Amino acid sequence: MDNYKLYINGKYVNGDSGEFISVENPADRQIFARVPDGNQADVDRAVAAARAAFPKWSALSPEERADYVGKFADYIERHKDEVGKTITSEIGTPVKYVYGLQVVSSIEQARYYSDLARNYSYSEKCGNNIVRKEPIGVIACLTPWNYPIYQETSKIFPAIAAGNCIVLKPSQLAPVSAYVLSEAAEEIGLPPGVINIVTGRGEQVGTLLSKHEDVDMVSFTGSTQQGKKVGMMGIESNVKKIALELGGKSASVILRSADYEKAAVGTMMECFLNTGQTCSALTRLIAPREIKDDLENFMLAFVKELKVGDPNEPDTRIGPLASEKGFHKVNRYIRLGIEEGAKMICGEIPDDYENGYYVQPVIFTDVTNDMVIAQEEIFGPVMGIIYYDTEEEALEIANDSIYGLAGAVFGDEKEALEFAEKIQAGTVLVNGGAFTIDVPFGGYKQSGIGRENGKCGFDEFMEVKSIRIG
Structure with a gap:
């Protein structure tokens, strides 16, 4: 079993408490690593290191920072197999998918933001005046466990490329893969303090960073419930800038002009991806009532x-x-779905987890959008099918949610595009559109504040200054 340390100011250091958090492999429930259980002293050290590093790091040219960020891509590429194996051990992503699903995106992030930093317009003329974009300062990155390395790099690479310094708190469930960033930082000679890693519990380290008066911004990905708490703490402490990527209950709409088999496959793969542990998972399938029998038999x-x-x-x-x-x-939600009157046409109620936390894919039919299983984020391989009679009704169902992270539409391209424009969500797939790094990702309504990826993801880590010339 491996024991890890904190990474602060370019060095691996012991945690102040001397206590550790065990990291479990969900496939066999074996403990394979331990990380420090961070506390106030650890957070203060990391924030101080980031604060001290900020003046020199932000003063480097964009090209110099871009060079460092680009080198991260090369390091992760060389160690991709090791990183993939670690992620499989942490969260159980199948080896069939772990590299493409989890690791490639981090490499792409580094290369994309290295290029963007070189070509970004940091200062623009506006009439006789100047509008400048400047780094914010010390950024606390609070990341989830479901896409560990990607969720970390989608914040860290644009943030440091823009000139900020980072304190990362990875999820206590999946903290080990984050150390590829400290290992890379050492190899490429990243200045000390630009990236710091403090492991620990969300209610402890996450809270301390959210409240810390020397932290200028918090970028959080996680549940809507926790995101609200992080946002409130950040505002109440010192009016930090807040970026929140939160939950979802995304709808996939099959129009009558669609190839329903292609639509069903696309929706199921998005729903069950990463064992349903994806914030943008397509968990509500909205389909014409007349294809009910054929659709369900195919699925x-x-x-x-x-x-x-x-x-x-x-x-x-x-x-x-x-x-x-x-x-x-997930067990509770499956039971609740049955109690609410939905019909489980495949899957089972999982009870035994002695040999791992396995759940068979569950599909509910006869779901209505007022059911709890249609409104709340389950975060497991559970889908509900809701049938409609008119496309106006389909749109109403799709938008009847507190969330607005993602959605999908299948059908004739012109019709599907028109329908997609009416869905209240930050990302809408049309006929299976693929994920790309260069377009923004984030949500409407209670799915978050701000955007990640693309130029918008770089803008998030900038302050805007107007210089008015008399």
Whole structure:
């Protein structure tokens, strides 16, 4: 079993408390690593290091910072297999997907923001005046466990490329893969204090960073409930800038002009991806009532071919849930769906987790949008099918949610585009549009504040200054 340290001011140091958090492999429930249980003293050291590093780092030219960020891509590429294996051990992402799903995006982030930093307009003329973009300062990055390395780099690379310094608190469930960033920082000679890593519990380290008066911004990804708390703490302490990427209950709409089989496959793959532990998962399938029997028969046949099991097996499509807490949460929602009157046409109520947190894919039919399972984020491989009679009704159902993170539409391209424009969500896939780094990602309504990825993701880590010339 590996024991890790904190990474502060360019050095690996012991945690102040001497206490550790065990990291469990969800596929077999074995403890494979321990990380320090950070406290106030650790947070203060890390924030002080970032604060001290900020003047020199922000004073470097954009080209110099871009060179450093680009080198991260090379390092992660060289260590991709090791990083992938770590992520599989942390959260159970199958080896079939872990590199493409989890690691490639981090490499792409580094290269994208290295290029953007070189070509960004940091100062623009506005009439006789000047509008400048400047780095904010010390950024606290609070990241989740479901896409550990990608969620970290989607914040860190644009933030440091823009001239900021970072304190990262990775999830206590998946903290080990974050150390590829400190290892890379050492190899490429990143100045001390630009990136600092403090592991620990969200209610401890996350709270301390959110309240810390020497932290200028908090970038948080996680549940809407926790995001609200982080935002309130950041505002109440010193009116920090806040960026929140929160939950979702995304709808996938099959129009009558669609190839319903293609639409069903696209929706199921997005829903069950990463064992359903994706904030933008398409968990509500909205379909014309007249295709009910054909659609469900097709979906049942497809799901039977999805192997659930050991993520280290090359043909496994769905691995375990990431934690015991998540397992019990999904169990409760499946039971609740049955109690609400939805019909479970595939899957089962999971009870046994002695040998790992495995859950078979669940599809509910006869779902109405007022059911709890249609309104709340389950974060597991659970989908509900809701049928409509008119497309106006379909749109009303799709938008009837406190969330607005993502959505999808399948059908004739012109019709689907017109429908997509009416969906209240930050990202809408049309006929299976693919994820790319260069377009923004974030949500409407209670799915968050701000955007990640693309130029918008760089802008988030900038202050805007107007210089008025008389």
